[in-house]
Amino acid sequence: MAAPQPKGPITAEGINWIGLWTLYRREVRRFLAVAAQTVAGPVVTTLLFLAVFAVVMSRRGPPQPIGDVSYLEFLAAGLVVMTMAQNAFANTSSSLLIAKVQGNIVDLLVAPLSPMELVAGFALGAVTRGLLVGAAVALAMGPFVSFRVAHPGFVVFHALAACLLLGLLGILGGLWAQKMDHLGAVTSFVVTPLTFLSGTFYSVADLPPSFQAVAHANPFFYMIDGFRYGITGHADGSLAVGLAVMAGANLLLAVVSWRLMTAGWRLTA
Template identity: 30%
Template sequence: MNLNAVASIYRFEMARFFRTVLQSIVSPIVSTSLYFVVFGSAIGSRIDTVEGIAYGAFIVPGLVMLSVMTQATSNASFGIYFPKFIGTIYELLSAPVNFLEITLGYVGAAATKALFIGTVILLTANLFVDLPVAHPVAMVAFLMLTCLSFALLGFIIGIWAQNFEQLQLIPLLIITPLVFLGGSFYSITMLPPVWQTITYFNPVVYLISGFRWAFFDQADVAVGISLGAIGLFTLICMTVIWWIFRTGWRIRQ
């Protein structure tokens, strides 16, 4: 395995992240603070608890997931799309690297960035609310798996996209609505039965539910199902990437 190549891609991508360190760190802190002001204080003050959890604390896992999913997706998609856009992809394609090494470099860097931002949001949230962590290992595992799986999805989007509009299309029109409708700011048990059933078709529900369980030991769906869902999602993304590199779809002519 060409580990030097993996490390080079990873370092190169992380350097891009740290070139815009203010935007990378300040932006999630500001938006998280805004969510707490709006949902935690303004609206949250009218809601006492949700399933026995203070509303301010209840929304933290959903907020972290919202940022982690969008950041992992956008960082990975931009990471691989930008070389396509400016033409430097030739270097990757003519280097002695295989699909696994390229994917590890880009997806690893995007997942790291998302993990970093998720951690910053958790630390910021701690300033506003008391945040117990019932299952710390599971919390870290869920966070890392989500970073990885959505970075894989972003990588696919980056390869698929042929312009900047397409690059934004899936995160904007699919991921963000799914996260908002996936129980980020409410428990799905609060929905009428019909909508509950529909919600179970939203894969993000399982991620948020599992992540919330790691904090509060309460979940909308069984933890095993959450883990299975995220594992399956990761597997599907990896299979698609393997197929892309095998066929050269939208990469090699």
């Protein structure tokens, strides 16, 4: 089913701002309605990760610092951006899939929203959830970890870029999936491995050269490394390459999402 063309209150600039705001607000209210699951749950899970790694490392003696950064601070920064990204993906992918399974995807298809406005509304909702969860996780870690915020610009850019990247990837996953099993496969075999193998829990510089090359080919590495650099001042990779990779990956996924939404690809279950 092809997505319909916009046919409603369009502004002089050609964007239905009221419709876009309405879709964005719906996406935000959707995850806030179950905040115990979508916000509090990730906070608890991330704190458990932090506690487990802190206990394991302490039993082997004082954790070795990475550069001039303590291991706990290094780990905490990676956990924050990992949690933001995973929740951004969950927001868009689950929203699209549930709408398809329940049949109310039709409400979106007949709304006066262009394909680009649909992509933007879903993606902005994902970014909002990711940033909210990230802020909650950082606050919860505050009593245990000292965040210095060495470079605020990198923190802001990589937080936004990470949430947008996974939000757009979630749109693709939600479009492709026809049932929950399909979405679970994307999470288990794409999102989780790329996240866990991106240097969240360890320094990529400690890997053998061949594995370092593999890690540097993973775009998730750059979102975690850049965010961690903004917090701690330590980076394992090239910051310039990281900025280019994040900008390019987001642009590519945005174009692909727009084209697929325009074509109406798998918009019905």
